[in-house]
Amino acid sequence: MSNKRQLDDAGLDKLLAEAGIDPATGVTAYEELSEGTFNTVYRILRPAGDLMLKLSPDPAAPVLSYEQGLIQTETEFYRAARGKVPVPEVVHAGDDFLLMTALPGTTWFSATEPLDRPRLRRDLGGLVAELHKITNGGFGYPQKGLVDSWDKAFLAMIDDILRDASHFDVELPCRAEQIRAKVLARREKLLGVQTASLIHFDLWDGNILVEDGRITGLIDGERAFWGDPTAEFVSLTLFSELDDDLLEGYGAPVDRELLALYRVYLYLIMVIEATPRGYDGPENEQRSRRVRRHLLRELDALS
Structure with a gap:
């Protein structure tokens, strides 16, 4: 399907x-x-x-x-x-x-040319830092309507995805109430985010264009929102750890606890979207096991 x-x-x-x-x-x-x-x-x-x-x-x-x-x-x-x-x-x-x-280049994911990955990761960090200088007076997804604080916006995002899990009858590794409680337990930290930055939220290697050893484009910005810059690092380090090159280029620290919280959100999306999209077969089963494993790890980190 x-x-x-x-x-x-x-x-x-x-x-x-x-x-x-x-x-x-x-x-x-x-x-x-x-x-x-x-x-x-x-x-x-x-x-x-x-x-x-x-x-x-x-x-x-x-x-x-x-x-x-x-x-x-x-x-x-x-x-x-x-x-x-x-x-x-x-x-x-x-x-x-x-x-x-159309921008020049091919996706980093599909590139066949030799790439200086450490330098490109530093360059990418610098581009992300510039992206996050773009700000807005409201928080959240533009298509859902912006609100006046990040804690409200992120809790609404969590509530929506948990309702989606129920609607599409997707079994989660723990009860929705437990996941929501982990967000509420960190409300003060979320309230500490005072500026709504432009977040791409899908910056994996398939959405970064490269050519002649340089980054030529950031594409597929459809999942963007206005919020906490820390959330950007979820897709930037999908299934991996924060790397020094990226952080050097970005030039600012990343809150690891909030990063775990935002990773939970993305992994929930990845677990749940498989049902409405009709993913099936051995490849999807392998993908599902991997996502659920990482989701459990981040939930445990928030215990």
């Missing part, structure tokens, strides 16, 4: 025309990209410069609570970050699609 939806050439032509681009004279070809399991992405080949088109899932497809309206959030992320860090330029945005410029 897949939530992704496809358009034929006529449908793609229509969207381009809506964006003010004549497909008859400005487009060489459409190429659907195979990466990703949520949105559908097309590369639009043009002599004037390639574009990327992202389509949101079928409206009838089951999604998690926070996954509604992600196209609007990705649009906000790029517009806020443009000029501060390398992100695509928004060409046109609709209710269920986003047209943007």
